[in-house]
Amino acid sequence: MKFNYLISLRTLPLKLRKNMTKKIFIFWGFIYLSGANAFGYQFQAKVEIVEKKLKDFQTVAKAQLPFPENGYIYVTDVNGLKVPSIAKRPTDGSERTSVYFKTNENNVYYVYYLSEERKQDTSIFEIPDGRVIIDDYINPSARTSGFWFWTSNPVLSGRFSHTGRSMQNINSHYTAIIPSLKTKSGDILFQYVFIDKTGDTNEIMLEIQSQKRKSYYFSWGSDIIKWKNINKIQMGNLPEKGKWACLVVPVDKIGKDVEITGVGFYHAGGRVWWDYTCVGNPVLETKVLSWKKEGKNISAFFETEKFGPFEFSKNNFNLLFLNADASLNADSFEWVIGEKKYSGNPILEKFDEKITSVSVKLICKNSKQKNSDTFSETIIFQKGKPEEVNLFLRILPHKNLINTGEQFYIPVRVGSLMSTPVPVEFSIDGRKEFLVVLPGKENSKIINLFFNPVKPEVHDISMKMADILIEQKKVVFLNVDEIGEKNLDGPYLKSEQGDRIVGIIPDYKLSNNVFTETEVRHFTVIGDVPDDFIDLLKSKLQKSVEWLKYPEKPAYHVLLNPLWLKETMKEKNLDTVIFFPSLKSLLRRTPVDEYVASLDASIWFLSKKTANIVCVTPFPSAPDPNIFKIYADATKQLCKKRNVPCLDLYDVFMVLPDWEKLFLYREGIYKNFPSHQGIQILIEAIEKVLSKNTKAM
Numbered sequence: 001m002k003f004n005y006l007i008s009l010r011t012l013p014l015k016l017r018k019n020m021t022k023k024i025f026i027f028w029g030f031i032y033l034s035g036a037n038a039f040g041y042q043f044q045a046k047v048e049i050v051e052k053k054l055k056d057f058q059t060v061a062k063a064q065l066p067f068p069e070n071g072y073i074y075v076t077d078v079n080g081l082k083v084p085s086i087a088k089r090p091t092d093g094s095e096r097t098s099v100y101f102k103t104n105e106n107n108v109y110y111v112y113y114l115s116e117e118r119k120q121d122t123s124i125f126e127i128p129d130g131r132v133i134i135d136d137y138i139n140p141s142a143r144t145s146g147f148w149f150w151t152s153n154p155v156l157s158g159r160f161s162h163t164g165r166s167m168q169n170i171n172s173h174y175t176a177i178i179p180s181l182k183t184k185s186g187d188i189l190f191q192y193v194f195i196d197k198t199g200d201t202n203e204i205m206l207e208i209q210s211q212k213r214k215s216y217y218f219s220w221g222s223d224i225i226k227w228k229n230i231n232k233i234q235m236g237n238l239p240e241k242g243k244w245a246c247l248v249v250p251v252d253k254i255g256k257d258v259e260i261t262g263v264g265f266y267h268a269g270g271r272v273w274w275d276y277t278c279v280g281n282p283v284l285e286t287k288v289l290s291w292k293k294e295g296k297n298i299s300a301f302f303e304t305e306k307f308g309p310f311e312f313s314k315n316n317f318n319l320l321f322l323n324a325d326a327s328l329n330a331d332s333f334e335w336v337i338g339e340k341k342y343s344g345n346p347i348l349e350k351f352d353e354k355i356t357s358v359s360v361k362l363i364c365k366n367s368k369q370k371n372s373d374t375f376s377e378t379i380i381f382q383k384g385k386p387e388e389v390n391l392f393l394r395i396l397p398h399k400n401l402i403n404t405g406e407q408f409y410i411p412v413r414v415g416s417l418m419s420t421p422v423p424v425e426f427s428i429d430g431r432k433e434f435l436v437v438l439p440g441k442e443n444s445k446i447i448n449l450f451f452n453p454v455k456p457e458v459h460d461i462s463m464k465m466a467d468i469l470i471e472q473k474k475v476v477f478l479n480v481d482e483i484g485e486k487n488l489d490g491p492y493l494k495s496e497q498g499d500r501i502v503g504i505i506p507d508y509k510l511s512n513n514v515f516t517e518t519e520v521r522h523f524t525v526i527g528d529v530p531d532d533f534i535d536l537l538k539s540k541l542q543k544s545v546e547w548l549k550y551p552e553k554p555a556y557h558v559l560l561n562p563l564w565l566k567e568t569m570k571e572k573n574l575d576t577v578i579f580f581p582s583l584k585s586l587l588r589r590t591p592v593d594e595y596v597a598s599l600d601a602s603i604w605f606l607s608k609k610t611a612n613i614v615c616v617t618p619f620p621s622a623p624d625p626n627i628f629k630i631y632a633d634a635t636k637q638l639c640k641k642r643n644v645p646c647l648d649l650y651d652v653f654m655v656l657p658d659w660e661k662l663f664l665y666r667e668g669i670y671k672n673f674p675s676h677q678g679i680q681i682l683i684e685a686i687e688k689v690l691s692k693n694t695k696a697m
Contacts, residue, residue: 309381407450524548616649
């Protein structure tokens with residue numbers, strides 16, 4: 001049948017004939033190479049290369065799988081083509097076989113286990129070995145120099161590569177290696193580098209520091225980087241620009257029994273990124289996408305990651321992370337870990353350092369098919385000196401005042417100052433998320449928490465390592481009427497317990513924008529106004545005028561002003577209010593949303609004492625009116641929303657010829673306040689607003 005089918009292909013076009021013939025031979029080759037029956041496996045694992053770009057430099061991958069001791073193991077790509085592989089049975093007491101295999105252009109592979117007895121080839125290729133020195137982070141306690149900038153593009157391995165300042169002619173950054181790395185004769189240091197093809201980089205140089213802080217410099221390209229007593233070892237031309245390249249440094253060029261204590265990165269001109277520093281060439285890691293047992297509709301399986309040992313509050317412990325995502329057709333997960341039962345997926349569990357191993361049993365179920373499967377394994381923990389837990393949870397800057405039902409977010413930073421990646425459980429009101437936090441403040445994870453509160457409520461934010469509470473924060477939403485100056489804490493609001501407070505401004509609206517019919521007897525001017533304004537206003541209106549100035553206190557003005565106003569209003573009987581903005585808020589370029597929220601809260605407090613309010617916008621910021629225009633526009637929008645009469649000083653002054661001349665010059669600041677003539681124009685504008693909005697004056 002195969003012969004007849006191939007004969008019939010001759011009638012097809014040459015290109016199509018070649019493609020179909022290739023597929024047929026791959027199929028038959030797969031059947032032949034895989035044994036008596038390609039579909040007679042006992043276990044099948046579908047695995048994926050984690051760092052796909054590294055395949056350009058390393059072709060051997062590794063998968064650790066729980067295969068029985070006896071049997072035959074082989075690997076194919078997604079097309080069924082068998083690839084060279086070596087299976088190494090565990091020798092450290094663990095239950096997983098290390099399967100090494102050669103990769104091709106594919107990123108996904110199938111690893112099969114057959115129960116039949118067949119000799120496993122262990123000499124197809126040499127299994128590479130290597131140790132990573134730098135990838136994604138450096139030890140936070142390491143001594144560094146220069147500017148370290150971690151970036152997500154370009155990246156060869158992991159999340160980040162690193163570079164220095166882009167504008168310097170000679171660029172350098174250095175780190176000590178903690179702990180130092182011992183090498184042996186024949187070891188090779190590999191360093192991967194990406195040179196911007198649009199730049200004028202002429203030289204790159206790698207510094208390797210050994211015992212007694214003695215440094216060796218390896219250079220590629222022109223001899224540009226020079227300083228006194230530097231002794232460079234020339235390694236050749238610059239690598240090709242615009243792509244990742246591998247720099248190779250034989251450790252024997254330094255000496256015998258070298259202990260690497262530091263690495264420095266240098267380049268002359270242009271922009272250069274560095275990634276994945278290692279001694280030797282580590283194999284490619286894989287993750288299991290699916291695990292399948294022959295003849296089973298559901299197959300249980302979990303992958304493990306062990307972390308520790310750690311020390312926290314005089315307790316030493318290890319962490320075990322269990323992930324059953326690769327289980328086939330499972331929608332329910334139950335665990336028996338030691339003598340305890342758990343449910344869900346994934347699982348992060350803590351074990352006392354004295355426990356050297358633990359048995360784990362996974363029961364997977366499929367609710368539709370109503371069948372189940374189990375998978376068990378004994379996990380052996382690492383031994384070593386416990387590292388003290390040094391994690392942090394920080395609430396970052398956010399809005400302090402919001403409207404009822406307004407959606408806004410609070411950014412939270414989760415970070416680590418530990419030497420290795422650490423798994424944590426981040427929780428908001430009991431909703432959990434597992435994170436692996438990299439060392440260093442620069443690698444902190446930023447999480448935005450979204451809220452839209454309509455009433456007072458409390459939210460709990462916590463960070464745990466399994467059941468150990470590392471740090472906890474609370475965010476309390478309160479009506480602004482429940483907040484006072486005692487809650488001021490720098491640029492934030494805090495409770496007596498130290499919890500972060502966010503004030504909710506009620507959804508209010510003045511009943512109408514026409515003042516009461518009773519005659520206005522008293523005016524209260526609030527805010528920053530020009531000199532002589534109060535005296536001239538009294539003279540013009542022939543009324544009693546009181547001036548309330550914003551307080552000069554060491555507090556955040558955006559929060560201080562409305563809370564001060566709230567306290568001040570308790571002892572006041574108000575008739576008509578003329579409300580001016582805070583000059584400090586304007587000169588400090590307060591974010592517009594914070595400016596408006598402060599203004600809104602102030603008007604809310606005033607509205608509880610009087611409905612007769614005129615809100616005045618900022619003065620035009622002579623000589624450049626655009627600087628404060630955004631605040632004036634925002635004030636008008638708020639007044640329209642709250643039904644408050646608004647006096648737009650941009651409309652008052654900027655229609656006049658040479659309006660800038662109406663403002664006084666003040667050295668160091670903008671001409672924010674008008675001259676005597678300008679004040680007269682201001683008072684006339686106020687009179688018009690009052691007459692328009694007052695039935696009887």
